[in-house]
Amino acid sequence: MKRPLPTLTDEERAIYEWQIWVRDFGEEGQQRLKNASVMISRCGGLGGVVAYELAAAGVGKLVLAHGGCSRPSDLNRQLLVTYESLGKPRIDTMARRLLDLNPRLEIVAVGENVNEDNAARLVEQADVIVDCAPMFEERLAMNRQAVLQGKPLVECAMFDLEATITTVQPGSTPCLACWCPSVPPTWKRQFPVFGAVSGTVGCLGAMEAIKLIAGFGQPLFNRMLRLDLRDMTTQTVSLARNPNCAVCGSLARD
Amino acid sequence: MQVTIQYSGQLKLAVGRADERLELPEGATLDDLVRALAERHAHGARRFFVDEAGEMQPTLMLVVNNRQVPAGTRQTLADGDEVMLLQPISGG
Numbered sequence: 611m612k613r614p615l616p617t618l619t620d621e622e623r624a625i626y627e628w629q630i631w632v633r634d635f636g637e638e639g640q641q642r643l644k645n646a647s648v649m650i651s652r653c654g655g656l657g658g659v660v661a662y663e664l665a666a667a668g669v670g671k672l673v674l675a676h677g678g679c680s681r682p683s684d685l686n687r688q689l690l691v692t693y694e695s696l697g698k699p700r701i702d703t704m705a706r707r708l709l710d711l712n713p714r715l716e717i718v719a720v721g722e723n724v725n726e727d728n729a730a731r732l733v734e735q736a737d738v739i740v741d742c743a744p745m746f747e748e749r750l751a752m753n754r755q756a757v758l759q760g761k762p763l764v765e766c767a768m769f770d771l772e773a774t775i776t777t778v779q780p781g782s783t784p785c786l787a788c789w790c791p792s793v794p795p796t797w798k799r800q801f802p803v804f805g806a807v808s809g810t811v812g813c814l815g816a817m818e819a820i821k822l823i824a825g826f827g828q829p830l831f832n833r834m835l836r837l838d839l840r841d842m843t844t845q846t847v848s849l850a851r852n853p854n855c856a857v858c859g860s861l862a863r864d
Numbered sequence: 865m866q867v868t869i870q871y872s873g874q875l876k877l878a879v880g881r882a883d884e885r886l887e888l889p890e891g892a893t894l895d896d897l898v899r900a901l902a903e904r905h906a907h908g909a910r911r912f913f914v915d916e917a918g919e920m921q922p923t924l925m926l927v928v929n930n931r932q933v934p935a936g937t938r939q940t941l942a943d944g945d946e947v948m949l950l951q952p953i954s955g956g
Contacts, residue, residue: 656956742956749954769873769953789932790952794923796874796912801955808956834932836872836950847948848931 615641616670622714626668639824640668646823647671647716649736651724651752653704655687655805656766657742659812660819662690665708667820671716672708673735676701677723687805724748729755738819739763741786742812744801746793753778753786757858762822762829766815770802773811776834776849777818781861783831788852807839865890865943867897873951878909894926894939897947912951925950 618626618640626640648669650657653676661672680691680700688700695703701721708715718735722728724743733739733755741752741763749765756763756778763778765786778785814835821827834847853859870883886904888897898920902913914920926933927948933939941947 652956654956744954744956746952746954766956767953768955770877772873772953774950774953784932788934789925790923791935792923794952795915795921796878796951797954798874801953803955838872845930845948847927847950850932850934852934852936854936 613645616644617641618644622668629667634826635824639826642824643668643820644670646738647673647736648819648823649673649732649739650675651732651739651741651748652676652743653688653690653700654684654742654744655689655803655808656768656812656815657740658688658690658704659809660740660742660766660816661704661708662711663813663816664819665712665715667816668712669715669819669823671718671736673718673720673732674701674704675720675722675724675728675732676704677721687803687808689805689809724752726751730758733759733761736761738822740815740819741765742767742815744799746790746797749786750790750793754857756780757785757861764815764818764822766811766818768803768808768811771804771807771838771840773807773814773837773839774834775811775814775818775830777822777830779829779831780858782863784849784851785855785858787857788855789849791852791856810837810839865892865941867941867943867945867947869897869901870946870948871951872948873953875909875912875949875951878912879905888941892941894928894933894937894941894947895920897941898924898926898949901949913949923952925952 653661684691690704690707701719705717705719729751739756757780760780766775836845902910
């Protein structure tokens, strides 16, 4: 995010005119988005909406990681997957759908999920990380690399009609491992989900990334927002760093 | 003293309710509360609270009056405290 800011073309000014009107964002905020790269771990029901919103908002580069071929059970929530693409690699359809919306977008499409071997390389390519993976192994690997490389990480998740979101700023906020040091033994790969729930937290995650990049508003530092769409309640929980955290405990406090 | 417990995520489904109240002796700690809940919900939800050795699950996130309590902190509870047990979720 320290690269010189690019100028906007006339076409870009026309496309982003209405969001450039947002207080504290303006044309410089749009230039910052154009200059920025965001890595999204899995682009399914949650991450697909993050990717779509960031593509719409004019982020310059997206690094997408999502393995496997699409299945019928993806279609209730994975909005970047199409009926015609069933059985084909998800990542190809996702990239194509995003480019349909924003052909100026640079996409690094990686057809594999995050793991200990590829996490460092994926994080290196982005200014901001948005973690949307359904497996804690992937989340913990991504968190570890984000902390090691000092990159902000938006951590968003859902289950049933509940959702949580917080933003990690390594060295100054708790990281994921501060409150979830290992894979919860009770977590199951398959979880109840409406696309509208994962999409809701996806929009919030995209907005966190936009604020981090453009430098306005107050990201969810040291706070976790919890939503329950069953009764439409929200809670904000104050988070604390764990001084004994194996991932970020040794980092000096900013 | 009496505290209110709120459940979230899979834990809410495992205990079959969103919240409950529990009577605890004066001076009880958060650790005491979790062990009491593990006993109360021994059938079906015990492993959410404690591991096989009976130690508190390290991934159980404890929140007292909307403030997360870091793992390993000895926190004494007070009458009227609202304790949320947040089970980390990762669905997408």
